[in-house]
Amino acid sequence: MNLASFILSIILMAFNLIWIVSLPLVTDQRWAQKIFYIHVPLAWVGFLAYFFVMLSGILYLVSKNLKYDRIGHAAAEIGTLFTGLVLITGPIWATPAWGKPWIWEPRLITTLVLFLIYIGYFTLRNVGLYRQRVALICAIVGIIAFLDIPIIFASVDFWAAEIQSHPQRIMSELPKGVFRPFLFSLFSFTILFFTMLLFKIRVLYSKDKKDNYA
Amino acid sequence: MPNFLNYFLAALFIVFFAIVAWFILNIIALKKTD
Numbered sequence: 710m711n712l713a714s715f716i717l718s719i720i721l722m723a724f725n726l727i728w729i730v731s732l733p734l735v736t737d738q739r740w741a742q743k744i745f746y747i748h749v750p751l752a753w754v755g756f757l758a759y760f761f762v763m764l765s766g767i768l769y770l771v772s773k774n775l776k777y778d779r780i781g782h783a784a785a786e787i788g789t790l791f792t793g794l795v796l797i798t799g800p801i802w803a804t805p806a807w808g809k810p811w812i813w814e815p816r817l818i819t820t821l822v823l824f825l826i827y828i829g830y831f832t833l834r835n836v837g838l839y840r841q842r843v844a845l846i847c848a849i850v851g852i853i854a855f856l857d858i859p860i861i862f863a864s865v866d867f868w869a870a871e872i873q874s875h876p877q878r879i880m881s882e883l884p885k886g887v888f889r890p891f892l893f894s895l896f897s898f899t900i901l902f903f904t905m906l907l908f909k910i911r912v913l914y915s916k917d918k919k920d921n922y923a
Numbered sequence: 924m925p926n927f928l929n930y931f932l933a934a935l936f937i938v939f940f941a942i943v944a945w946f947i948l949n950i951i952a953l954k955k956t957d
Contacts (some may be wrong), residue, residue, distance in 0.1 A: 726935075734926070741927035744934045753937065787945075794941055798934040805927045905945070912949050915956040 714904040728890045744802040746891060750898035752795045752820075756858050757902060758788030759823070760870040763855035766848035775922055778844035781851050782834070783909035787826040787902060796824060815864035816875045819857060825855045840922050 725746075735742040761784035769777035782800055785872055799817070800810035811817065830850050860867070 739924075739926045739928075740931040743931050747934055747938055786931055790945055792943065794938050801930050801934045801937075805925070805930055901942075905942075908946075908949060912953045912956070915953055919956045 711904070711907055714900070714907065716914045718897075718901045718904045725894050725897040727892075728893060732886070732890060738806055741802055741805045744798055746894045748795060748798040748802060749891070750894045751791045751798065754898045755788050755795055756792035756861075757899065757910065758784045758906075759827075759851075759855055759858055760789065761906070762788060762851040766851035767797055769844060769848040770852075774918065775840070775844060778848065779910055779913040779917065780906075781847060782913055783906055785827060785830055785847075786909060787905050789824065789831070791902075792820065792824045792827070795820065797870055814875070815868045816861060820863040821863050823854070823857045823861065826850075826857065830854065840917075840920075867881075 729743050729746045730745065734740065761880045765777040765781035765784065768774075769781065799820075803812070804810045830847060833846055835851060836843075838846070
């Protein structure tokens, strides 16, 4: 891990937290609304991580270089951690906002499907096949799994508006006082993601080196 | 009217501890292989 990026991540996250806490409370949801500044950036970073999985999957299929498999593995782990946190922080917010933690609506279901696909991805990684075979299968699964992300984005338009609980066009409706700290939170979580990604790639490289694969 | 502070704190602590635990586990993994 690059120490400078690690320290930068801590400083950014500390500023992020101070900004979120110091924001004025919203009339209806009060403190629960502030979960939005954590929940949405987590989802964004999760999707970004899965984009890296897809990209490194393609590069692995083209080059057969295990370096790309390590990048894909690292991004998938962070993506799954963050998507898992999205699925935890979502219901925590929904309990006061909707009155119940979970509603079987399109965006929640498609996000849960994405999480379950990646549980399968890690099961495949640990099934005991030889290293190159695992890399090949995971590259293909990573590319196919990414198809769920445009479906999650478009889920608010795909299915009938009556069954939606998520806002249709949230970004354009955000007031200025919400938009700026939200953008800063997105930026902080993105820097944290790259710090974690570089660190995880180093851990995996070290493991491959020990096993004579690097 | 409730202020829902406990919901915000719950979300914050879960995210914080999950990320810290991830770092600790990976530092241990790195120490084992280095």
